[in-house]
Amino acid sequence: MRIGAHVDSTDPLAEAAARSADTVQFFLSDPQGWKAPKLREDAERLRAAEVDLYVHAPYVINVATLNNRIRIPSRKLLLGHATAAAAIGARGLIVHGGHVNAGDDLAVGFDNWRKTFAYAADSGGFGVPVLIENTAGGDNACARRLDALARLWDAIGDHEVGFCLDTCHAYAGGEELLGLVDRVKAITGRIDLVHANNSKGAFNSGQDRHDNLDGGTIDPELVVAVIRAAGAPVVVETPGGVAGQAADIDFLRQQLGTERSAA
Template sequence: MRIGAHVDSVDPLAEAAARAAEAVQFFLADPQGWKAPQPRPDADRLRSADVDRYVHAPYVINVATRNNRIRIPSRKLLLAHANAAAAIGAKGLIVHGGHVNAGDDLAVGFDNWRKTFAYAADSGGFQLPVLIENTAGGDNACARRLDALARLWDVVGEYEVGFCLDTCHAHAGGEELLGLVDRIKAITGRIDLVHANNSRDAFDSGRDRHDNLDGGTIDPELVVALVRAADAPVIVETPGGVEGQRADITFLRDQLGTGASAA
């Protein structure tokens, strides 16, 4: 089980070394913008590194919406990020599940997800696993509640899509962490990555605010139990910079009885 952190994108390998991390996650472009990622001058170094790489797609992407001005650019940008992530040897591209607008049928959102994978297939397909991440808020979200996730997977499961489980999002989204891995795997058949984060806000608050593992409103032992059950790579997206994230990584390793293979 390789454990790492979400880091600044300027020099991810240096960030990994500072945290004794075996994996890193980072953005390839402005997470709040629509610009496509550019080739990285350190691509060769990243591809050959003994540190697993994950790329997080921009937050603005929402392939589920009926709004053409957002949905169509989202499809194109998602594919562009997938291609750029594959170019650096990333193990997966994480993207939020998205949502439809108030009053819209969620079924439209699920079908728009299907069309996203069909669009990619027409363009040669995604060159690495796309990992849909559960989200914390929104009554019209495609991947907040497990009942919605099941409907989404009924539509996209044939495309071998992966799943990223965020512990803060699950807690804030109103899903109990105890036994959650089994309930998710009954739907998706897989968990490819865990975002191990505590939550600053209460259960079912709908608020996406991460905290360090020894803080927040989630019992840290619940996070550890979920990580152990998932048996998947782990990324912490917690505050505190190098010191805060390194402490969270160390805490997980100590609790799980694992060592740092890339420290």
């Protein structure tokens, strides 16, 4: 099982080595900004690395919204990040499910996701798997509750789309972790990546506040059970820098009975 962490983007491979990580996730630009990613000078080195790479899209992206001033730039930025992720050999581009504003029809948000994939297809496709991530908060979110996720997949499931399951987001979003993998796979048919995070917030709090695996409000054994059931690569997005994340990675390897992958 490939286990790693979300790291600083300056030198992801060095960050991976510091954590003994099999995989790393990082941003290609400011996660709170709208600037398109630039071509990385270390692209060839990243493509040749034995470490698996994942890119997280900026948080500002929201292709579901009915607000044209956000939705249209979001589509463009998502495609730009997919192109940049493909250029470094990333195995996936993670993007939050997004939301509509209060009073707006959530069904339009799901259709806006469908139009996003159609927009990308008209431009030659994303070029890298797009993994939609469940989110923790919002009553108008496209991927917080499983009933909404089912409606989203009805709209986009025929496209080349994957799913990233975040344990903190699910728990804080009000979804029980016990049996969650089966319930998700009944909708999506797949889980491509697990974000293994404990939660500072309580169950159904709607708070997106990650904690280390041995802290927070989630029984760590439940996080391990989700990972074991999902059978997918794992990324911890936990605090504490190198030491904190390395400890979380070691904890997971011990609990899962795995060693660091050779490649």
